Amino acid sequence: MAERAALDGNSERPGYLLGADALIPAEVLRDIAPLAEQRPLREPVDGVAEKGYRPSQSLIDFVRARDLTCRAPGCDQPAIDCDVDHTVPHSRGGSTHASNLKCLCRFHHLVKTFWGWRDRQLPDGTVIWTLPDAQTYITTPGSAVLFPTLLAPTVGPPTPPVCPPSGERSLKMPRRKFSRVGNRARYIAAERARNRQEVEASRPPEKPATPEQPGDDPPPF
Ligand SMILES: [Zn+2]
Structure with a gap:
């Protein structure tokens, strides 16, 4: 470039x-x-989005040139190995336009999709992340220093406000009903009770006490 x-x-x-x-x-x-x-880089036209979900190669080239790396906080995966992600999903009205597209490596693409990372993109390509622990991170496109003209705001068509999807879509690990330590204690207690029952069941019945016979005593002399 x-x-x-x-x-x-x-x-x-x-x-x-x-x-x-x-x-x-x-x-x-x-x-x-x-x-x-x-291969000249074709800059996006303000207010005109591409039709369809998949960006054209020229739009992909522009987004990769602007971003240079994955746009997740702290990730430096090269842009050419990244997916081009719709910040506002296409299925919810997000446009296929540079102002709504960014590079995400496959790992962070999955993290965004399934682990509840939320993102908002500004017209200059800045992305504001909100993670599930409510921490906020801001990432700027990698070309900010070398090719600052690529950060000129690109204005896409109006995008509907982002609403959280109905229900909780992010994956959650199932909660344990009991802790591992609690489960182990319950298991040991149940085994001991079972062993006790088996020992009791195998023990021969005790003989009833026999009353002493007075004739068996030695004579008192
Ligand atoms: Zn990444």
């Missing part, structure tokens, strides 16, 4: 090798530009 001015020799801003997290010096850009296949 490189700015047109750097390829033309009018800027000393370095390029960036997507997926390798490496900078390309401007002088190298000038050397390789005539030999490389150049």
Whole structure:
């Protein structure tokens, strides 16, 4: 990735090798530009979303160039290995537009979908996360330093407000009725009771006490 001015020799801003997290010096850009296949980045048109759920390749290219990495807090998975996620789900009216799309690695895509991570995206690509513990994190697109023009606000079509889905959609682990320690204590107590019953059942019945016969006593002399 490189700015047109750097390829033309009018800027000393370095390029960036997507997926390798490496900078390309401007002088190298000038050397390789005539030999490389150049694919101009098409910027999104304000207010015009693409039809359908899946973004076009040019829109995917723009979002990956803007984000550079996964947009989850603290994740640096390269954008080229990421899914392109609708921040407001397409099924709930979210547009297929750069202002509503961002890169998420597969792990964080699943975390968002199933573990209740909530996100809100601003027109410049900033994402505000709210995690299940109510902590809030803000992530900005990776191109903020190298290619700040890609953060120019992209205005999508009106998007319906995000409402929590009916019922709780996030997965929850089933709650234990009893703790492991409690279960073990119950098991031991039940085994002991069973053993006691078996011992009692196998014991021979006690003989009834026999009254003493007076004739058996030795004579008193
Ligand atoms: Zn990630």
